[in-house]
Amino acid sequence: MNALLWTLLDLLLAAMLLGLGWAAVATRDLKRGVALFIAFGLLLALAWARLRAPDLALAEAAIGAGLAGALLLAALRDEPRHEKPAAAHSRAGLWTLNLLSVLLAVVVAWALLCALEMGEGLRLAGAVTDHIGQSGVSNPVTAVLLNFRAYDTLLELAVILSAVLGVLALGPARRGYGLPGPVLGGLIRWLVPLLIVTAGYLLWVGAHAPGGAFQAGATLAAAAVLLRLGGVDRAGLPAAAVSRWLLAAGLLVFLGVGLSLAGLGYGFLQYPAGLAGGLILVIESAATLSIAVALALAYVGGWSRSGSTQPDSTQGGSH
Amino acid sequence: MIDFIAIVLIVTGIGFFAVGSIGLLRLPDLHSRLHALTKADNLGLGLVTLGTALLAGSLATAIKLLLIWLLVLAASAASANLIARHALERGDER
Secondary structure (H helix, E strand, O other): HHHHHHHHHHHHHHHHHHHHHHHHHHHHHHHHHHHHHHHHHHHHHHHHOOOHHHHHHHHHHHHHHHHHHHHHHHHOOOOOOOEEOOOOHHHHHHHHHHHHHHHHHHHHHHHHHHHOOOOHHOOHHHHHHHHHHHOOOOOOHHHHHHHHOHHHHHEEEEEEEHHHHHHHHOOOOOOOOOOOHHHHHHHHHHHHHHHHHHHHHHHHOOOOOOOOOOHHHHHHHHHHHHHHOOOOOOOOOHHHHHHHHHHHHHHHHHHHHHHHHHHHHOOOOOOOOHHHHHHHHHHHHHHHHHHHHHHHHHHHHOOOOHHHHHHHHHHHHHH | OOOHHHHHHHHHHHHHHHHHHHHHHHHOHHHHHHHHHHHHHHHHHHHHHHHHHHHHHOOHHHHHHHHHHHHHHHHHHHHHHHHHHHHHEEEEEE
């Protein structure tokens, strides 16, 4: 009975995901499309939770639905009209597109089938559980991201950094928002400190439970988005010179740790036993700040023009 | 007995959600729709969290659930205020 209920819930979830995905793409009104995309992201987070991947559920809710949604809304803000231009495809072009879509669907379905049928020998989960004792943390996701496959995470940080450099190259920030009314202002005043505490908790708890640098960074960035919406032009970011260093800190610390270990004869990012936990925490702390600054800068859209005219009492990062 | 009370609370809460959703779909203008949605949802979520807190088995989980309710309460009240104010300023009350 219970299993049947869960299956029904899962089927409903899958159907709603497909429906929302379709609706988000099909709607002519871009604002409506973004709203549907945010709802899609929240349901996707539920789907990850049902697949018992709480780390991914947290990341999807914070980054996929929350920050990506905020970014899309910010991008739409200065658009005069929120309508997709009518597609002007020829009949032949339309058929080619359809054919390519079907081909893509077949390839994706085939890849999924291969993954599902993969032999036990190729699965790495067993290897992770066997060696988690040496990783310095007890959360298998953090063990993989920051120890066994630390190289991947290092490169991910480099990707985020270069993406934000691209955003910064587009020029100064868009204009900010006006001062909020008392209700929103009050909410922001007590939500922002709460978000900062939550980010610290997520960073710390990542060693032994779902959490970690990406979730913590996204939570900090959410505080920045709130501040920006509440009329704080710089979104609580420190001065540009400091922000630049914070932006690069994750990659610099990660590389620094890796290279020092290599210099000491351990091999690049091969943590010595006993030090692994501490080193992972140092890297994750720096990565959290970098991710937060990167996401906040992407949301603001560049360096703020109003510079240092903000009163210090409203700077979120320095609470 | 606790199970029974919890189930009654959760079912009542779901009832409030249903009423709120019907109000969102059926009421004529923005302000009454907001009224129906936020009041019903806040009370509905409160009852559901109260029920799940009874079932949670540990005080820590129960407190976390109540904190979630308070956060949603604040966020939903603030967003209702924002939507209503925006509509009032623009004179757009559909």
